[in-house]
Structures are given as C-alpha cells and as structure tokens.
Amino acid sequence: MTPAPETSEGAVLGGALVEARGLWKTYPMPAGPVDALRGADIRIGRGEYVAVTGPSGCGKSTLLHILGCVDSPSRGTLHFEGRPVAGLPDSERSRLRLTRIGFVFQRFYLVPMLTAWENVEIVQSEAGAGKAARRERTAELLDFVGLSDRAGHRPSQLSGGEMQRVAIARALANRPSLLLADEPTGELDEETGEQIASLFGRLHAAGTSLVVVTHNPALAERAGRRLSMRGGRILEEGA
Amino acid sequence: MSPAAFALRSLGRDPVRAALGIAGIAIVGALLLDMLLLSRGLLVSFGDLLESTGFEVRVTATDALPGMGPPIEEGNEALRKIAALPEADEAVAVRFGEGCVRLASGRERGVGVFAIGFNRRKEWTILERDDLPAPNAGPGASEVPSLLASRTFASEAGLRPGDRVKLRPGSPGDESVLPATEFRVAGIASFPFDGEGSRTAAMGLPSFSAAHLGGDRPRGADPGGEADLLLVSLRPGESPEGAVAAIRRVAPGLRVFSIEEFLARFGRTDFSYFRQISAALAGITGFFVFLLVATLLTVSVNQRLGEVAALRALGFSRRRVASDLVAESALLVGAGAALSVPLGLALARVLDGILRTMPGLPERLHFFVATPRAFLLHALILGGAALLAAAWPIGLAARLPIAATLRKELVG
Numbered sequence: 001m002t003p004a005p006e007t008s009e010g011a012v013l014g015g016a017l018v019e020a021r022g023l024w025k026t027y028p029m030p031a032g033p034v035d036a037l038r039g040a041d042i043r044i045g046r047g048e049y050v051a052v053t054g055p056s057g058c059g060k061s062t063l064l065h066i067l068g069c070v071d072s073p074s075r076g077t078l079h080f081e082g083r084p085v086a087g088l089p090d091s092e093r094s095r096l097r098l099t100r101i102g103f104v105f106q107r108f109y110l111v112p113m114l115t116a117w118e119n120v121e122i123v124q125s126e127a128g129a130g131k132a133a134r135r136e137r138t139a140e141l142l143d144f145v146g147l148s149d150r151a152g153h154r155p156s157q158l159s160g161g162e163m164q165r166v167a168i169a170r171a172l173a174n175r176p177s178l179l180l181a182d183e184p185t186g187e188l189d190e191e192t193g194e195q196i197a198s199l200f201g202r203l204h205a206a207g208t209s210l211v212v213v214t215h216n217p218a219l220a221e222r223a224g225r226r227l228s229m230r231g232g233r234i235l236e237e238g239a
Numbered sequence: 240m241s242p243a244a245f246a247l248r249s250l251g252r253d254p255v256r257a258a259l260g261i262a263g264i265a266i267v268g269a270l271l272l273d274m275l276l277l278s279r280g281l282l283v284s285f286g287d288l289l290e291s292t293g294f295e296v297r298v299t300a301t302d303a304l305p306g307m308g309p310p311i312e313e314g315n316e317a318l319r320k321i322a323a324l325p326e327a328d329e330a331v332a333v334r335f336g337e338g339c340v341r342l343a344s345g346r347e348r349g350v351g352v353f354a355i356g357f358n359r360r361k362e363w364t365i366l367e368r369d370d371l372p373a374p375n376a377g378p379g380a381s382e383v384p385s386l387l388a389s390r391t392f393a394s395e396a397g398l399r400p401g402d403r404v405k406l407r408p409g410s411p412g413d414e415s416v417l418p419a420t421e422f423r424v425a426g427i428a429s430f431p432f433d434g435e436g437s438r439t440a441a442m443g444l445p446s447f448s449a450a451h452l453g454g455d456r457p458r459g460a461d462p463g464g465e466a467d468l469l470l471v472s473l474r475p476g477e478s479p480e481g482a483v484a485a486i487r488r489v490a491p492g493l494r495v496f497s498i499e500e501f502l503a504r505f506g507r508t509d510f511s512y513f514r515q516i517s518a519a520l521a522g523i524t525g526f527f528v529f530l531l532v533a534t535l536l537t538v539s540v541n542q543r544l545g546e547v548a549a550l551r552a553l554g555f556s557r558r559r560v561a562s563d564l565v566a567e568s569a570l571l572v573g574a575g576a577a578l579s580v581p582l583g584l585a586l587a588r589v590l591d592g593i594l595r596t597m598p599g600l601p602e603r604l605h606f607f608v609a610t611p612r613a614f615l616l617h618a619l620i621l622g623g624a625a626l627l628a629a630a631w632p633i634g635l636a637a638r639l640p641i642a643a644t645l646r647k648e649l650v651g
Contacts, residue, residue: 061646070552071642091556098554106649109549113252115240120241123553171555182645 015080017178017209018044018067023076025062025232037073038232044178049204051223052213060213060231061182067211068101068180069093081177100129102171104181108163110155116142116166117151120173127174135173141169145199159229161192168199172208179203181212185219199221242559246566249539257571260535264528264575264621265582271524272583272617273590273607278517278593280608282502283509287496288431288603294331297501298469298486299494301450304334305468310453311493314466318356321471326482328474331356332444332466336452338406339413340438341398347411350392350438353430356445358413360472363387363441367427368400371443383423384446392438398424406440408451420450432601469493513606525620529577532568532628540564540632545648548641557637564633565626572625576618583608583617592622 025037036059044050044067052060058223063126065071066078069085078085080096097103110119119184120141124134142148155163162185171179185193197219204210204224214220227234240248250257289297298317301308311317314332322330336352355362357374371385386406388398397405407419422442430439444464447453453465473482479497486495496504506514540547547560587607594606 065642065645068552070645092555093557094551094554096554097552098556101554103549103552105549105552105645107545109546111546111550113248122245125240126559128554152649174554228545 048167051220052231101174242562256283265578268579274521293468296471315464389439546646568629
C-alpha cells in the first residue's frame, strides 16, 4: 500500500480548523421543542484526531452535521478555517463541503449503480478536477484503502468493510481539510471495524484532521483527543 | 460524470421499471402524435387537393360550399371582369349537376356531373385515350358532345373511349320530361375530389347547358351564364391576397376566397370538430405523459432519499441534483418519444385507412397527415411534460433537509 494521501493542509498546523461557540440546536417536536445541543463549544485544530462518544440521542450526530455544514445551529457561531459559516448561501456551503470537508457515513451511501472507481471519481468530477488528475487520485486512493483490485466492482459486489473503505476513499478524494465520520464502524463486525479504525489511524498519521462520532471504544481510543457528550453538552475533554 | 451519464446509470439500476416507463411514454406519445396529425390532417390534405387543381382563388355566390348553395347568376359578366384583372392568368366557370344513365340491365344509375370552361389547367388526370376536345376544334370535330367518365362510371355502364352514352338530367327514378342527351366518351379520367366508387362525368359548359344537367331551366333561359363556382389562376408572382382584394373590388356581391381563406373557413366550420376533439385528446395524452414521468421520478427519488442526502452532504449542489433529475426525465421522455414516432405513424396509417372507408370522401383525402408542425408540437408537448413532471421530484430532492434525512434514514 502507498502512504496515506495528503489532505489539502498536508502536515499538522497550529491554527483552529473549526471553531464553534455556544451551539444550540432545537428540534420542534409534537410534544414540544427538544434541545439536541445546549450551548456546545468545540475547537478542532489542524491535524487533530477527535473522537466524540456518548449515549444515543446525546447530540453527537447533530454536532457532526453542524461541524460539517450540512445543518445550521439554532443559536451559536461556527467558523470553518476562520470563515463564519452562518449566512453562506447554499451553493457556497455545497462548495465548502465538496472541497474542504469529507464525510463518512454509517451506511456508506455509495451510489449503487457506480463502480468503486466511479464512486471515488464522481466527487472529483463534481469539483471540476481534470480527467488525468481524477484518474491518478482515484488510483492512489483505492490503493491506499487496499481496493485496487476491486475498482470495477459495484457496491452490491463488495463486503461491508470494503464499501466503507470505498466511502473513505471517496471522502478523501478532493483533499479535504477535515474528515468527519458518523459511526463509521456501526454497520461492521468487530474485525472489519478494526480495519477501519486502523485506516483512520493511518489517515491521522498522514496529517488528516478527523472527527469521528462513535460508540466503538477501540476506535475512540485511537483518537488523540476524546470528547464525551451528554444531554447536548460536551461534558469532558481528555487526551 | 455528466448529469446525462449519471441519469442513464440511474435508469439502469431498475431496467424493468425504466423499460416499462419508456414503453408507456411511447404508447401515449404515439396517441399524442396521432391526435396532432388528425387535428389539421383533413385541412392540410384538403389544401393539397385544392392546390393540385392549379387554381389559387375561388369565387362563389354565398358562403355555402360550391354546388350546395345558389349559383352566381351573372357568371359570364363576373368571369369577364375577373379575367381582365392584371393579377388573373385564367378564370373559368364551373357547374355541378346530376344526371343518370340507363345500364344494359335496364336499371338507372346516378352520375355526378361537373362542367368547366376550357382552360390550360386540368382538374383531372386522363387514364385512357383522349381529353375533352378544345372548343372550336375545327373541321372534323365531332358534332356529338364529349364527356370524360370516371373509372367506376365507365365500368358500370360498360363504356370504353369512343363509345356513345345517353345522360338524362335528374336522379334515378325522377319523373322528368327533359330528354336524354347522347355523349361520346372521349376518355377515362380520375378526378381529384372523387371518392372510391364515384360515378362522375366531366364535360364542357356548352354541353352541360345543352343537356340541362344543371336543372330544368328551359333552353335559352340562362343568358347571364350561371356558375356554381369561378376558379381563378394567377400570373406568376401575384399573391392570392392581392388577387382576392382585386376580385372583391370588381365583383363586390360575390364571396372570394384564397385557398388559405377557404381552408380557414373549413377549419372554423366543417372541420372544427376534428380540431376540437383532437386538441382535447392531445391535451389529455400530454397530461398522461406528465403523470407517468412524474410518478416514475417521484418513486425513484423517494427510494433514494438517503443517497441524495448523502450526495448533498458530500457537496453536490442543488443545481447538480436538479440537473440529474432533468436529465433522467429527458432520457425517459426522449427514448419514449423516439419510439412513439414510428409507432404513431403506423397507427395513423391504420386509423386513416379505417376512416377513409367512409362513403363519398375524395380518394386522395387523408385524415392523418404528417407535417413539420405536428412533429414540432409533439416534441414541444412531450418536452414540456418532461420538464413539468421533473419539477416536483426536483423540488423534493433539491429542498431535502440533509441532516434530517440522514437521521431519518438511519432510524428507519
């Protein structure tokens, strides 16, 4: 396998990549509003590997979605690479997600009618990368996740672990400055989950900034920084 | 990957559904095409028939169809004035009448008769032997008046070119004191306005009057020269509109029509039912296409909401998601539309064959006529339906709350 592909920032840098202050997220429900986040503060440095743990419904995924600019807080501020995210039009948010943020989902969400190669390539194509650059980057990433020999396979022909590795390659395709993963081992058995955890370790070692929401202690233990959430608040932080 | 390529792959994920959808669009599209061909088919076909005679302007006494209303009383005077116009090349009078012939079996058969002034343009096609002789054909011209017989008339009466036949004015079974007149069959001809099996005879105006085929007016009681219709051909470069205006000035009491005006009148009156029915059915078929595509796309989008939300989370813009769906809709409708054209034309051929068996219709008249206008409308209606049908699923996909959808998919 080749060394981990670079993120856009390359090595670990000192500045804050993401900074959120006083995040509240309130969902209107039939029985009354529910606060998923209650004044959460978080700062992610460049090159950091952060694991977020906590019981179901504590607001982990909500936090991840807000950090990934797919959702907006009801209150509070979010800065990404020093730039305020609130007020950005949808097209700019989409561009930000496409080029600066990588997402890994619990359920992979690969496009079923595309091959592994095409799933990794399509996000680069959407970002406007040239054909030669796409080809080179896709080959590099599939090699990195150990799936060069499965490039022509469709998701239905891959195992769960293989699908998640393709999803990780896709998330890295546009050299994002931040990789977000929401329960990336949630649908995998222990052994396959360990492979994914190992892959994240290699990504971190290569300088990728990572925020991983997980119930998997083995995955959380690999993080350089662990956050625990309860009742919409980030309760403790420890290295 | 372009939206079109992505849409093609999206359709490929459920090929049976895509194939059924395309087949449905092809069938509804074929019906739509047929309605469009029918909506103006008769008018276009009738226009072609009128143009094939070589006369661009028609003059009648009233708004009634030629031969169905009162004749022009002073036909000769009107003809003289019209022929003198600089726009006119030729102007001829036409009379319609009815006669009957006694067959060898003793039974009488009705014959439609029309008479036309001599002109360089001929409203008929000679199938056998000779045309009508020119007036004043000179020494040797037969003293027996000549006629042209349609194929059916000739065959039922056992006539061949050169034979003699007696035509009596009126209909079979009529009591009439008017005598039958003997004619010489100059030739066998086909007439553009004849239906299948029409018994028709054509002759010159003097023969027509002499044989009293226009009615029982006593000989010599038509000094002004009655005419059911005046046909006017124009000199090269003259516009029908200009000629119509000029004729209206010299013959203000008459109704003057260019072919276009004649067809417009038919469109408003006699053929308006076809237009209205076909417009209503075309609207309904267009709506079916809309419903079909909207249902297919909405079901398709609803089945992959999680995937769409994930693509949006990965940075796919609303515009890109919308483009994919427009492309998917265009592919579905485009493929269906392409198939609908040969299907529609084949169906139109069958339906046209059925409708043309109606008695009394000119053989060359068609109900379904392919015109560029019909194909353009077909494409526009289907394209419009595709765009409209894509609107709802596009709105669904583009306005999808990304985080809420991902959460819902996970819980689901």
